Amino acid sequence: MATSSFQQRVLVVVRNIPKGKTLTYTQVAHRAGRPRAYRAVGNILNKNYNPQIPCHRVVRSDGKIGGYNRGARRKGLLLKKEGAVV
DNA sequence: CATTTGACGCCAA
DNA sequence: TTTGGCGCCAAAT
Structure with missing residues (x-):
């Protein structure tokens, strides 16, 4: 994959988050290969x-x-609609 | 190459 | 509990 840039990796990770699921910035950073780059x-x-x-x-x-x-108001609304656990 | 910017995270007071 | 400050990192300027 030409996903060399850290940002490209992050975008892919976030795009792969299933519906109704929420990840923290720390978790995303960890998946992207930089656990401290939150x-x-x-x-x-x-x-x-x-x-x-x-x-x-x-x-x-x-x-x-x-x-x-x-x-952020819209964001919380979307999460609730998707059924994300808080 | 040096400095600044942030949708952050954790600790101390 | 809330506030303030420090640490961390990549990208932009």
Whole structure:
């Protein structure tokens, strides 16, 4: 795979999150191969405004929403609609 | 190459 | 419990 960039890996990981499932930034970073890059993960998603990526399934380790390109409020709503456990 | 920016995480007070 | 501060990392400037 030409997925060389860390950000590319993160996007793939997030895109592979099944419906009704929520991962924390730490978990995503861990899957992406950089268990301590949770900082970069948030930054990448923020810059990468992509509707294909269910970035709303990525939450903080506290189980809180965090942020979202179109408002964290919308993110929490989506999670609830999908049936994500909080 | 150096500095700044963040959708974060954890600890101390 | 809440706030403030430090540490961490990749990408952008």
